[in-house]
Amino acid sequence: MTESNKPQAQYLKDYKAPDFLINHTELTFDLLPLSTKVSALLTLTRVGDKKAPLVLDGIDLRLLSLSVDAVDITDYEIIGEQLIINNLPDSCRLSIVTEISPETNTSLEGLYLSGGAYCTQCEAQGFRKITYYMDRPDVLSTFDVTIIADKKYPQLLSNGNQIDSGETQNGRHFTKWQDPFKKPSYLFALVAGDFDVLKDSYVTQSGRDVELALFVDKGNLSKTPHAMTSLKKAMQWDEARFNLEYDLDIYMIVAVDFFNMGAMENKGLNIFNSKCVLANQETATDKDYHTIESIVGHEYFHNWTGNRVTCRDWFQLSLKEGLTVFRDQEFSSDLGSRALNRIDAVKVMRTHQFSEDAGPMAHPIRPEKVIEMNNFYTVTVYDKGAEVIRMMHTLLGEQNFQKGMTLYFERHDGQAVTCDDFLSAMSDASGINLAQFKRWYNQAGTPRLNALQSFDKDSNTYSLTVEQLAPLNQPNNEPLHIPFAIELLDANGHSIALEYQGKKIVHVLNVTQSTQTFNFDNISSKPVAVLLEDFSAPCILNQQTDEHALLHIMRFARSDFSRWDAQQQLFINAVKANIKSAESIALSDEIINALRVLVVNQQGDLALIAELLKLPSFDTLAGEFEVIPVDEIIKITQQFEKQIADSLCSEFIQCFESLFDDGSVSANAVAIRSLKQLCLHYLAKTQSIQAAGFIKDAASSSNMTNVLGALSAAVKASHEVCDELLNHFDSQWRHDVLVMDKWFALQAMQTSENAIENIKALYEHPCFDFSNPNRVRALVGSFSHFNTPQFHRADGQGYSLLGDLLIKLNAINPQNASRMLTPFMSWKRYDKVRSRAMKQQLERIAALDGLSDDLFEKVEKALA
Numbered sequence: 001m002t003e004s005n006k007p008q009a010q011y012l013k014d015y016k017a018p019d020f021l022i023n024h025t026e027l028t029f030d031l032l033p034l035s036t037k038v039s040a041l042l043t044l045t046r047v048g049d050k051k052a053p054l055v056l057d058g059i060d061l062r063l064l065s066l067s068v069d070a071v072d073i074t075d076y077e078i079i080g081e082q083l084i085i086n087n088l089p090d091s092c093r094l095s096i097v098t099e100i101s102p103e104t105n106t107s108l109e110g111l112y113l114s115g116g117a118y119c120t121q122c123e124a125q126g127f128r129k130i131t132y133y134m135d136r137p138d139v140l141s142t143f144d145v146t147i148i149a150d151k152k153y154p155q156l157l158s159n160g161n162q163i164d165s166g167e168t169q170n171g172r173h174f175t176k177w178q179d180p181f182k183k184p185s186y187l188f189a190l191v192a193g194d195f196d197v198l199k200d201s202y203v204t205q206s207g208r209d210v211e212l213a214l215f216v217d218k219g220n221l222s223k224t225p226h227a228m229t230s231l232k233k234a235m236q237w238d239e240a241r242f243n244l245e246y247d248l249d250i251y252m253i254v255a256v257d258f259f260n261m262g263a264m265e266n267k268g269l270n271i272f273n274s275k276c277v278l279a280n281q282e283t284a285t286d287k288d289y290h291t292i293e294s295i296v297g298h299e300y301f302h303n304w305t306g307n308r309v310t311c312r313d314w315f316q317l318s319l320k321e322g323l324t325v326f327r328d329q330e331f332s333s334d335l336g337s338r339a340l341n342r343i344d345a346v347k348v349m350r351t352h353q354f355s356e357d358a359g360p361m362a363h364p365i366r367p368e369k370v371i372e373m374n375n376f377y378t379v380t381v382y383d384k385g386a387e388v389i390r391m392m393h394t395l396l397g398e399q400n401f402q403k404g405m406t407l408y409f410e411r412h413d414g415q416a417v418t419c420d421d422f423l424s425a426m427s428d429a430s431g432i433n434l435a436q437f438k439r440w441y442n443q444a445g446t447p448r449l450n451a452l453q454s455f456d457k458d459s460n461t462y463s464l465t466v467e468q469l470a471p472l473n474q475p476n477n478e479p480l481h482i483p484f485a486i487e488l489l490d491a492n493g494h495s496i497a498l499e500y501q502g503k504k505i506v507h508v509l510n511v512t513q514s515t516q517t518f519n520f521d522n523i524s525s526k527p528v529a530v531l532l533e534d535f536s537a538p539c540i541l542n543q544q545t546d547e548h549a550l551l552h553i554m555r556f557a558r559s560d561f562s563r564w565d566a567q568q569q570l571f572i573n574a575v576k577a578n579i580k581s582a583e584s585i586a587l588s589d590e591i592i593n594a595l596r597v598l599v600v601n602q603q604g605d606l607a608l609i610a611e612l613l614k615l616p617s618f619d620t621l622a623g624e625f626e627v628i629p630v631d632e633i634i635k636i637t638q639q640f641e642k643q644i645a646d647s648l649c650s651e652f653i654q655c656f657e658s659l660f661d662d663g664s665v666s667a668n669a670v671a672i673r674s675l676k677q678l679c680l681h682y683l684a685k686t687q688s689i690q691a692a693g694f695i696k697d698a699a700s701s702s703n704m705t706n707v708l709g710a711l712s713a714a715v716k717a718s719h720e721v722c723d724e725l726l727n728h729f730d731s732q733w734r735h736d737v738l739v740m741d742k743w744f745a746l747q748a749m750q751t752s753e754n755a756i757e758n759i760k761a762l763y764e765h766p767c768f769d770f771s772n773p774n775r776v777r778a779l780v781g782s783f784s785h786f787n788t789p790q791f792h793r794a795d796g797q798g799y800s801l802l803g804d805l806l807i808k809l810n811a812i813n814p815q816n817a818s819r820m821l822t823p824f825m826s827w828k829r830y831d832k833v834r835s836r837a838m839k840q841q842l843e844r845i846a847a848l849d850g851l852s853d854d855l856f857e858k859v860e861k862a863l864a
């Protein structure tokens with residue numbers, strides 16, 4: 001690549017307000033697979049520099065005509081991906097006619113055909129693949145949209161309300177839509193297809209009727225009720241907790257098979273990846289049910305946090321995503337188990353986000369430099385962004401936080417704003433100074449905390465010193481404002497009141513300096529401290545806590561999350577001790593006994609018990625080491641699992657047999673299934689005769705959670721029943737690609753020596769399709785993320801498989817390619833042999849002709 005054709009970066013510091021406004025946009029689509037005509041009529045007003053040209057974005061468009069106030073013009077140029085028009089009057093109507101080809105658009109961005117239906121994806125910058133436009137989120141316009149199509153597409157949908165429909169002269173038909181709310185182009189949507197529809201309705205708290213419609217491929221109606229129920233729960237919850245009500249007369253969701261992400265919050269017309277909508281008990285697991293509920297909620301919540309108030313520029317993405325993830329997490333937690341939702345969220349942080357923060361793609365939740373915006377829909381912007389909002393919530397409390405939200409909407413409804421605007425609203429409404437807190441928006445990397453504790457018997461004083469260290473890869477970071485929640489437990493496991501010199505102390509400490517000491521008195525014996533309770537800040541905490549204290553926390557902490565956290569720490573410490581020592585050290589009797597008590601007593605939430613019994617994932621453990629000891633982690637975790645399985649075999653059998661699953665979707669039934677699955681997971685690793693029977697039984701269940709639990713237990717234990725069960729599943733489910741994705745994932749996780757050949761053979765399976773992101777992720781994504789022994793083969797064959805795939809995807813769907821590249825981003829953290837082999841793949845990709853911006857940006861950073 002020469003300097004001149006290298007992709008150019010955009011910088012936050014270069015932001016300039018637009019020179020023109022688009023007050024109104026009229027679009028007419030004449031849909032044809034290879035030659036869709038798009039006519040755009042833009043009502044423009046100059047707001048900036050008198051001499052400024054109008055600069056419109058456009059990619060892969062054929063310009064058919066261009067006129068200003070109905071007069072054709074020639075005073076324009078097309079330079080790269082921009083159409084530049086000079087000498088425009090201060091206000092005018094600009095008409096642009098272009099032609100595009102939805103059928104050949106495999107990028108799944110702009111307008112494309114998905115399994116026979118037309119659909120769009122415009123966030124972040126896909127609208128420019130539809131027509132020339134000011135494709136930036138700070139240009140807000142009302143839209144009128146006319147869709148003309150063949151009658152084999154009975155449903156023609158766009159944002160807002162349908163205001164007209166009918167036939168055209170040549171036997172085609174049309175609909176016309178009007179969206180009364182101003183919106184940026186990224187929220188535009190169009191769908192044309194032949195769907196089954198589930199209809200329902202909702203009455204808002206102020207008494208307005210809203211029509212709800214869920215569009216799915218023909219034959220899928222039986223898989224829609226859960227998503228519809230989730231939508232109504234989300235609408236109700238947003239009224240109850242945030243006092244936010246829906247604003248249009250109709251809310252539509254369309255499920256499509258080809259989609260790069262989970263879903264998209266287009267105004268009044270959400271478009272979803274079908275895997276995030278379709279579910280029934282036969283085809284979807286309890287986990288799928290949960291994911292669907294949370295994504296339906298997420299997109300719904302965007303209507304206020306994202307659509308009514310949107311982002312000024314894409315660097316502010318976390319303004320809407322961090323906040324909306326926080327909202328969807330709260331939704332799930334209010335409706336289900338708060339502890340389990342917290343555990344899930346923290347797992348995402350500790351595995352994916354911490355590793356992104358430590359690698360070459362590290363960026364603050366508000367990035368400052370971007371080449372390809374699609375590369376910044378990251379766990380950092382989304383999940384760390386949500387943690388930052390959560391910390392604000394912790395610092396302000398629910399009441400003040402809600403006051404802040406109210407003020408934010410009062411000030412900014414209908415505007416495109418920045419993260420600073422959000423912070424100002426929060427701080428103005430609460431009176432709490434967030435000046436230092438703001439650094440969370442500018443600093444990349446995971447802060448490291450050291451906690452030093454001491455207890456003085458004579459004065460009955462306990463003191464805690466918290467030290468903040470900059471992340472290793474961000475040495476210049478300044479100290480952050482960290483809400484550091486704690487609980488002190490006495491020897492009986494009771495919570496100790498926090499006070500110093502007669503004054504009560506709130507359990508959330510404000511850590512603001514690089515070293516800070518907190519004192520507590522009136523404490524009669526050395527306490528056990530639960531630190532960073534509930535993961536109150538997204539940090540790495542170093543504490544010298546011994547096994548006894550961790551077991552105490554696991555038993556007694558008031559936070560179920562912290563109990564789990566302590567249990568994880570016990571496992572992590574044991575893995576580390578093994579890696580340090582020359583001979584292998586088994587899990588202590590105390591740990592095994594604590595686990596036994598959990599299985600036998602079955603006290604409290606059974607789903608939490610299941611979590612407490614799980615070892616940390618490979619990625620979590622990997623995060624503990626500077627150079628990841630791949631073989632050792634695999635060996636030791638296998639050894640621990642075998643030890644747990646053998647020591648508690650009869651308890652697992654007893655537990656499995658005693659739990660009755662009524663097959664419902666109640667929280668209790670879900671919890672029972674998860675604990676039964678956990679039992680199976682361990683039992684599969686024993687020689688017990690019962691195990692094979694349990695596995696076969698569960699595999700023949702009509703409930704997908706049980707089936708998948710059985711199969712995954714069998715696969716992970718390389719159990720002899722594996723092949724038979726997998727073959728049966730294939731023949732049973734070939735007609736349902738979403739279910740087959742589960743099968744592809746199981747196939748990819750098999751650790752036998754022929755794993756790579758197996759995957760290559762599966763590329764030929766009738767259900768596999770390189771252009772479908774769900775298929776690719778199910779097969780190759782599962783392989784690269786979860787099949788550690790085979791992906792990280794020392795001979796590099798696992799890496800070659802992924803490298804080959806990325807080269808292929810670069811030409812089909814760069815966005816998907818870029819996401820699939822992630823495992824290579826941390827190549828420097830592996831041993832010499834492995835890192836060299838991964839680097840070779842990165843270099844292969846870097847040398848590609850026609851390398852996409854998406855891959856370029858990541859590969860360049862990785863190799864820098």
Ligand code: ARG
Nearest residue numbers: 123124261263264265374377
């Ligand atoms: N805004 C969507 C959501 O979070 C995600 C869309 C991302 N699309 C993309 N091409 N990066 O719900």
Ligand code: ZN
Nearest residue numbers: 298302321324
């Ligand atoms: Zn979102």
